[in-house]
Amino acid sequence: xxxxxxxxxxxxxxxxxxxxxxxxxxxxxxxxxxxxxxxxxxxxxxxxxxxxxxxxxxxxxxxxxxxxxxxxxxxxxxxxxxxxxxxxxxxxxxxxxxxxxxxxxxxxxxxxxxxxxxxxxxxxxxxxxxxxxxxxxxxxxxxxxxxxxxxxxxxxxxxxxxxxxxxxxxxxxxxxxxxxxxxxxxxxxxxxxxxxxxxxxxxxxxxxxxxxxxxxxxxxxxxxxxxxxxxxxxxxxxxxxxxxxxxxxxxxxxxxxxxxxxxxxxxxxxxxxxxxxxxxxxxxxxxxxxxxxxxxxxxxxxxxxxxxxxxxxxxxxxxxxxxxxxxxxxxxxxxxxxxxxxxxxxxxxxxxxxxxxxxxxxxxxxxxxxxxxxxxxxxxxxxxxxxxxxxxxxxxxxxxxxxxxxxxxxxxxxxxxxxxxxxxxxxxxxxxxxxxxx
Numbered sequence: 025x026x027x028x029x030x031x032x033x034x035x036x037x038x039x040x041x042x043x044x045x046x047x048x049x050x051x052x053x054x055x056x057x058x059x060x061x062x063x064x065x066x067x068x069x070x071x072x073x074x075x076x077x078x079x080x081x082x083x084x085x086x087x088x089x090x091x092x093x094x095x096x097x098x099x100x101x102x103x104x105x106x107x108x109x110x111x112x113x114x115x116x117x118x119x120x121x122x123x124x125x126x127x128x129x130x131x132x133x134x135x136x137x138x139x140x141x142x143x144x145x146x147x148x149x150x151x152x153x154x155x156x157x158x159x160x161x162x163x164x165x166x167x168x169x170x171x172x173x174x175x176x177x178x179x180x181x182x183x184x185x186x187x188x189x190x191x192x193x194x195x196x197x198x199x200x201x202x203x204x205x206x207x208x209x210x211x212x213x214x215x216x217x218x219x220x221x222x223x224x225x226x227x228x229x230x231x232x233x234x235x236x237x238x239x240x241x242x243x244x245x246x247x248x249x250x251x252x253x254x255x256x257x258x259x260x261x262x263x264x265x266x267x268x269x270x271x272x273x274x275x276x277x278x279x280x281x282x283x284x285x286x287x288x289x290x291x292x293x294x295x296x297x298x299x300x301x302x303x304x305x306x307x308x309x310x311x312x313x314x315x316x317x318x319x320x321x322x323x324x325x326x327x328x329x330x331x332x333x334x335x336x337x338x339x340x341x342x343x344x345x346x347x348x349x350x351x352x353x354x355x356x357x358x359x360x361x362x363x364x365x366x367x368x369x370x371x372x373x374x375x376x377x378x379x380x381x382x383x384x385x386x387x388x389x390x391x392x393x394x395x396x397x398x399x400x401x402x403x404x405x406x407x408x409x410x411x412x413x414x415x416x417x418x419x420x421x422x423x424x425x426x427x428x429x430x431x432x433x434x435x436x437x438x439x440x441x442x443x444x445x446x447x448x449x450x451x452x453x454x455x456x457x458x459x460x461x462x
Contacts, residue, residue: 310346
């Protein structure tokens with residue numbers, strides 16, 4: 025099997041990967057996937073020592089800060105304002121069902137008590153506390169699941185060589201042992217799987233080597249098969265997703281899309297990706313930055329964020345919405361306010377989101393979600409007062425407003441469903457119509 029999969033990974037450079045061809049998930053894994061599909065809304069947290077500089081999580085690369093200088097950052101990282109209980113409560117109040125946090129980003133610094141390397145928040149900062157452990161404990165109390173983001177790309181480790189697309193001119197020797205690096209990352213991944221009560225992994229950085237290989241340049245493979253076998257060997261229910269921007273490959277349990285709805289590719293990240301047969305997730309920022317950025321005040325509106333939740337669900341995907349805590353560990357007030365507003369909307373309308381699957385139709389004005397015999401039509405254009413849906417093949421029992429349950433007259437003729445509603449019944453964010461099917 026190993027030889028077959030390695031051959032498969034070589035072939036991928038010439039054609040899209042085939043989803044899940046050699047991996048058979050366990051019953052426990054399938055149950056976890058179903059939970060994931062039902063959850064629909066999660067909190068992404070990008071946080072590390074880079075927050076001190078207030079210029080996002082790529083500051084080391086963008087400002088070409090040498091490793092020897094960047095290593096000074098942990099020595100004054102002391103986020104006394106960090107409150108795991110408060111952050112978990114904020115996520116729960118926002119209607120979120122899980123949290124995904126950066127355990128190690130591209131800068132190589134671990135935000136947990138790693139026994140593999142002292143370059144971590146416990147051993148190398150005056151703060152000296154295990155951020156991931158604190159979140160883990162509060163998540164368990166609140167019934168929130170915790171996922172571990174882990175960057176396979178590493179700008180700090182000298183064995184990460186040959187360099188990929190990034191991490192050049194940072195003062196590292198132009199040599200290294202790739203296998204030693206793989207052993208290092210797998211050891212960290214295994215300790216996270218074994219020592220923390222997490223629901224799965226969110227990998228990033230594969231593209232760093234993959235993009236070089238596409239261009240015919242020197243590169244290495246991450247041997248994902250081995251990494252995935254290690255994780256599922258610890259616990260087969262752990263869910264694995266990888267932000268490689270490719271169609272899912274063997275061993276993965278969900279597919280994510282970065283700053284894009286599934287299949288849209290407006291960012292250009294997913295040009296080599298097709299939607300697979302796994303649970304889906306789309307991730308996005310509240311402003312334009314993943315990590316804390318002092319200058320970025322381009323915050324998305326509450327309306328935009330709520331409509332993103334709806335669009336993701338309509339595309340059969342979860343929505344993972346990011347915050348980047350400040351150096352003191354606190355969340356920006358603008359982000360807290362928006363999350364609270366989204367949570368207020370979900371408390372009223374969550375039935376049309378949680379536990380649903382993507383509906384049968386959607387366009388720029390309409391999004392549909394479905395749960396059992398109920399089809400929810402989300403009308404996102406407040407100026408629209410008439411709906412026409414072609415190719416409607418299902419039999420209808422009734423059509424009502426979701427909030428009032430008042431019936432709406434409709435016409436279904438030759439597969440075309442038409443109904444109108446009064447302008448005063450329109451909601452500026454989302455007018456929800458409930459179609460009850462026979």
